[in-house]
Amino acid sequence: MISQERESGSAATPAMPARTGRAHPVTLREVAELAGVSTATVSLVINKKKNARIADETRQRVTEAITQLGYRPNAMAKTLVSGTSKFIGLVADGVATTPFAGQIIHGAQDEAWKHGYALLIANTEGNQELEKDAIAMMLEYKVRGILYSTWFHRPTEIPATLRESDFVLVNCFSPESGTARAVVPDETQGGQSAAGILLRGGHRRIAFINATTPSPARDGRLQGYKDALSAAGIGFDPALVFEAYPDQEGGYGATERLLTLGVSAVYCYNDRMAMGLYDGLRENGLSIPEDMAVVGFDNQEVIAAHLRPPLSTVSLPHYELGAAGVRMLLGLDAAPLESAVKIACPPVERASVAVHSPAQRRA
């Protein structure tokens, strides 16, 4: 079904720049004819081959012909010859479900672009069938490799077909280690940072409201809390740690129990929880950060930056995750098979924790 509808125009000048989509695309051959050279020469000029010694005058004629005809290379033909395209596939289980996945895409795209690659995206929403088709499609289009990503940090099965290509797991990892390259957020360091913000604020008795749902984040964020406390010479008190469902309602519902603990600060599993807790604290006539300092986790823009007061939190490095994934895929960054590469979760300090002034606060 070749579109043979040549621009039947009147004037027979071969020159016809900026043609609209419908027309038969200009080919290398046409450029060569107009410039009076062979296709090989045009190819050499276009690809600026280093060792190609083309007369300046020739190069000039070719360049002119190209712009005159509005020539555009056919990437498909190029790929057919070379065997692999300039695509990197990104299979995601939730672009839509969450504001997070967007940042992974963004990071991957920026980094890919930097190296001349474009992103081929498939959103699977966890649908296995779709996922399989998506990977097949990417394989058929000869992608350079595939980034397999999840919207929250978790272990994942590796679809069999994924192994037909180069791939890197992003924000997830294989339960059997040593079988796949992966990049994930450093939850433990993030937990340390979160607790660190509070510690630096002069707090000694710090509650941690963890998630009820098992995940690497739940374990890592708790571990980080313990580490930070211990580094500050504070004993770990299990009574100060309890769990709630990790959303607004969970945070709100945790208020009562929190208030029985006699703490001056609380570190929440995530920002949504902190958001709910804000409401609960307010209803109890408590103000933040004076009566209770609060830190969250995730740095969810819409929430964290705009609560009152703005919420101190720890950033989940989604952009970096996407970028690092691409770099690992392209072999630009080290990518050990044994264990996932961890990306730092940097603290973001806002007004929900008062600046420390030792005099003000008693242990």
Place this chain on the structure above:
Amino acid sequence: MISQERESGSAATPAMPARTGRAHPVTLREVAELAGVSTATVSLVINKKKNARIADETRQRVTEAITQLGYRPNAMAKTLVSGTSKFIGLVADGVATTPFAGQIIHGAQDEAWKHGYALLIANTEGNQELEKDAIAMMLEYKVRGILYSTWFHRPTEIPATLRESDFVLVNCFSPESGTARAVVPDETQGGQSAAGILLRGGHRRIAFINATTPSPARDGRLQGYKDALSAAGIGFDPALVFEAYPDQEGGYGATERLLTLGVSAVYCYNDRMAMGLYDGLRENGLSIPEDMAVVGFDNQEVIAAHLRPPLSTVSLPHYELGAAGVRMLLGLDAAPLESAVKIACPPVERASVAVHSPAQRRA
């Protein structure tokens, strides 16, 4: 999309399924050789040509050879022959900046996939240079067409190169009408719905806090408010409309003025504004919806569904926008050049407006 499950047998049969990426890919020719037929026949079998009369026995042999070798068609070669790929390009100015763009991607992807197309995405963050390159790339990969989308509803210049392809504007439109197909949200109807929620709640004096920033949304949402009032037989009182910057701080800052108006309900330009207003109202000891009913606009999940009380609002149909864009591109939906197609913004009722009980409320 050939499925090829089978685990590698044992010995050195030419069969060697599930090869890993590195190996030389299986070609049609190899399949043909193994099946003892010509490549043409294999091609016919694969593409299930209707009028291809292939002996069942032959078809059988071919199918077996295909699964045995783990053959995967080379989409590049296919495209080279046909002239256009099964790609639809999506150029977006902000996947990352906003939770909204994700939904456009999601809708576009679902619809595209349904018709056998995959999405090629480029996030430009408004960078003109990048945008030009992105479009060029898509053109080179022979996309079926391009969806050009913006993260908020606005007029936009059409990059010249976009015209080299089929394209549809999504969430934006050309200032010179009649020059491009476009699909946008129906802001006016949305405004009507927003005011309608309040009207149905029994409110007669309804304030509208509009945005300070000029946009189709600002105009449309105001118009909808007026329409709804007028349809309810309520005169438009300009004193009840004022403006604020459309974010949390703006909403918070608008509280004072709002309270001088003597209204029982307020319609905010967007959810973020409403979120800020919640804080302001609360500080004044007012409760929602008893003392003041509130509706927003946008239906930003993280915010609207989880404020307390949950916020009634109007949904921006991003998913539908993406899907409709694809349908228009593929010629499945009507796509007039004269004016943008408008997609409805459905109301989402939550607890920030009390259910109407006429007895309770006096004019």
Place this chain on the structure above:
DNA sequence: TTGAAAGCGCTAACAC
């Protein structure tokens, strides 16, 4: 019912 062969647009040896 099937095979032979001519390309699709481009790159890469290898001539000249």
Place this chain on the structure above:
DNA sequence: GTGTTAGCGCTTTCAA
């Protein structure tokens, strides 16, 4: 320096 000539993997007449 530049042209000739094979393909890359696939589809598609046209014959047989």
